[in-house]
Amino acid sequence: MDSKSLQPLYIQVADTLKQRIDDGLYPQGSKLPSESQLVESLGVSRVTVRKALGQLADIGYTVSEKGKGTYVAVQKLKHDFLGMAGLAQELQGAGLEASNQVIHFEKTVADQA
Numbered sequence: 001m002d003s004k005s006l007q008p009l010y011i012q013v014a015d016t017l018k019q020r021i022d023d024g025l026y027p028q029g030s031k032l033p034s035e036s037q038l039v040e041s042l043g044v045s046r047v048t049v050r051k052a053l054g055q056l057a058d059i060g061y062t063v064s065e066k067g068k069g070t071y072v073a074v075q076k077l078k079h080d081f082l083g084m085a086g087l088a089q090e091l092q093g094a095g096l097e098a099s100n101q102v103i104h105f106e107k108t109v110a111d112q113a
Helices: 009-022 035-042 046-058 087-093
Strands: 062-065 069-072
Touching (some): 046 062
């Protein structure tokens, strides 16, 4: 963290953690290091870490469970129905894969109408 930066330390910490999440260091659903571990590894105060975690929660990157810790939020697929991309392309962009599964198959004769 750069204490001489014009950007507040808690924003720097939030950006660092967000980048680690985006890079997959902390995958969706995984538990983040404890506040104490983050204080130690990042060299900032507990107040700074708490404020950074609050920022991440506000933008939907993390969820906290009282007494259990902070977890990386599972991102829901956001499909832009007004855009030109298909659902398969949206899934691929989110790192997911579309697939089809035949649940029922039946052969019938068409009416003579």
